[in-house]
Amino acid sequence: MPTLTITAPSATYPVIIEDFLHNDRAFITAKSKALVVSNPKIAGLYLHKILPKIRAQEVFVCIVPDGEEHKNMQSIEQILQCAFANRLDRKSLMIALGGGVISDMVGFASGIFEREISYVSIPTTLLAQVDASVGGKCGINNAYGKNLVGLFHQPSAVYIDKEFLRTLPAREIRAGLAEVVKVLVCFDKLGFEALESSQDDMLDPSVLLPFIQKSIAIKARVVEQDERESGIRAALNYGHTFAHIIEMQTHYKRFLHGQAVAIGMTMANDLALRLGLLQETQAKRIERVLRRLGLDEAYPISDIEAFYQAFFLDKKSHNNTLCFVLPKGIGDFTLRDDIPKDQILATLAHFSLESMRI
Ligand SMILES: NC(=O)c1ccc[n+]([C@@H]2O[C@H](COP(=O)([O-])OP(=O)(O)OC[C@H]3O[C@@H](n4cnc5c(N)ncnc54)[C@H](O)[C@@H]3O)[C@@H](O)[C@H]2O)c1
Ligand SMILES: [Zn+2]
Incomplete structure (x- = not known):
């Protein structure tokens, strides 16, 4: 080993x-x-x-x-x-x-x-x-x-x-798997494809082992390049900008962190789609993997403006600029701090209580 x-x-x-x-x-x-x-x-x-x-x-x-x-x-x-x-x-x-x-x-x-x-x-x-x-x-x-x-x-x-x-309870394993999906989507196309095509029981520790190894190896490489999170390490926040607000609004009780990250990744994907960084088919593939891992909880946003304003409370927002980690296809990512407010609001509206009722 x-x-x-x-x-x-x-x-x-x-x-x-x-x-x-x-x-x-x-x-x-x-x-x-x-x-x-x-x-x-x-x-x-x-x-x-x-x-x-x-x-x-x-x-x-x-x-x-x-x-x-x-x-x-x-x-x-x-x-x-x-x-x-x-x-x-x-x-x-x-x-x-x-x-x-x-x-x-x-x-x-x-x-x-x-x-x-x-x-x-x-x-x-x-x-x-x-x-x-x-x-x-x-x-x-x-x-x-x-x-x-x-x-x-x-x-x-x-x-x-x-x-x-x-x-470890299954719910906790699933939550950890969200972080695995996060690093694979941002850094490892082949790893993502291996997860996508696997028919094995992902709750089985022996099945998980190669994915644990892959995830640690990726995190190791990222930390080596950027120990103090001034650049590439920020990629590990894919899904997290949305997740932190979901966790805060639900008082850290309704979802485990990883479950919120999974919802956050789906929201980030929607934004990436709007900006032409991700294709519909790629977003669907990520969604399918999350669903198979039991990471398909929904969080209908009840107040879009309040959700938007909450982004500015995050410790990672600087000088009133919002920075999002967005997937660029599968296996790559980009950091964007120039996204127009109307695009972000459009994503939030897509996940709003109203649009989920339709
Ligand atoms: N420092 C970092 O880079 C970093 C990155 C991600 C998350 N975090 C932090 O990690 C924390 C979440 O960690 P977590 O998800 O491991 O939660 P946790 O440490 O609360 O563990 C989850 C639950 O599982 C139980 N548990 C732990 N191991 C078990 C086992 N083998 N069998 C049965 N039960 C077991 C724990 O007692 C707890 O009730 C958050 O506070 C988060 O901020 C830190
Ligand atoms: Zn996390």
């Missing part, structure tokens, strides 16, 4: 894609102490399998509450408290055992503990394996919005094991 090496300007580290849980020779070694951070659900399932694999002077465990609503400063305080109380030092290691919520928080907490210590990530959701655990963006939420407080802190290693996905 491959080990991908990520060579970002600030750090070089391996993403080890292999059997970790059942491999007797796989260990994580800390130079001093280790602090494993997880939540009750994941710890209940996997902590007993992970603890024997950690080689450290002492190993401590910090259990934070489960859920996006706990990706906040209070949980960071809890992790720091665990680290100080157990006298971790600058050579100690934090270990994230969990989904994107855990890896984001551990990246952040280890980035500020005594000004920075190392962390490794063991992502246990598909979304965290293909997206959140790689690339070093670590953010937490506050009353003003999602991921508004954080930093860039690359892990020192990432361990990907598909076996974690066997206990």
Whole structure:
């Protein structure tokens, strides 16, 4: 099984894609102490399998509450408290055992503990394996919005094991698949075609594995070129400009992030169609793949103007200009900040409550 090496300007580290849980020779070694951070659900399932694999002077465990609503400063305080109380030092290691919520928080907490210590990530959701655990963006939420407080802190290693996905609910797997579709549409025509023509059960971890590898390899290449998201990394926001508003308007409750991204990609495709960047047949192919993956939820927009205005609240809109990542055919993309308002409104109208009633 491959080990991908990520060579970002600030750090070089391996993403080890292999059997970790059942491999007797796989260990994580800390130079001093280790602090494993997880939540009750994941710890209940996997902590007993992970603890024997950690080689450290002492190993401590910090259990934070489960859920996006706990990706906040209070949980960071809890992790720091665990680290100080157990006298971790600058050579100690934090270990994230969990989904994107855990890896984001551990990246952040280890980035500020005594000004920075190392962390490794063991992502246990598909979304965290293909997206959140790689690339070093670590953010937490506050009353003003999602991921508004954080930093860039690359892990020192990432361990990907598909076996974690066997206990992950189907809805979570589907949500992770939206991020896979995202990178394939933007970067990998052949990968998209492989997904499109596959007759296999995409919820099966063994079927997913090659797509996990492809997605990580693409993200690795993107992060290497643009660690701090000043250019090409923005492509990873395909569908997200719309999704963030859908998530906000539904109070982060109705859809999982990936489900909202799938709706957002369909909206971005409509805009790309209007601008002549995508052909009708290509948009239909993407839609068909999303539908087959169970990512065909609808979000009828009730107030077009309010949705449009919400774009300007996104932290990625600068100086009142809106920037959209749009597919250019399949396997390529473009960033556009010059789209006339009437075109954007036409797309929103296409997804409005009124037009969906017709
Ligand atoms: N840093 C980045 O680049 C980046 C990229 C994408 C997303 N994110 C962040 O990731 C977060 C979403 O991550 P997520 O989708 O992994 O959600 P999550 O971490 O909340 O996990 C989803 C649910 O699955 C449970 N779970 C995790 N692994 C399991 C397993 N193996 N078996 C059974 N249950 C399991 C969790 O306890 C949780 O209830 C968001 O906060 C998002 O902002 C960050
Ligand atoms: Zn996303």
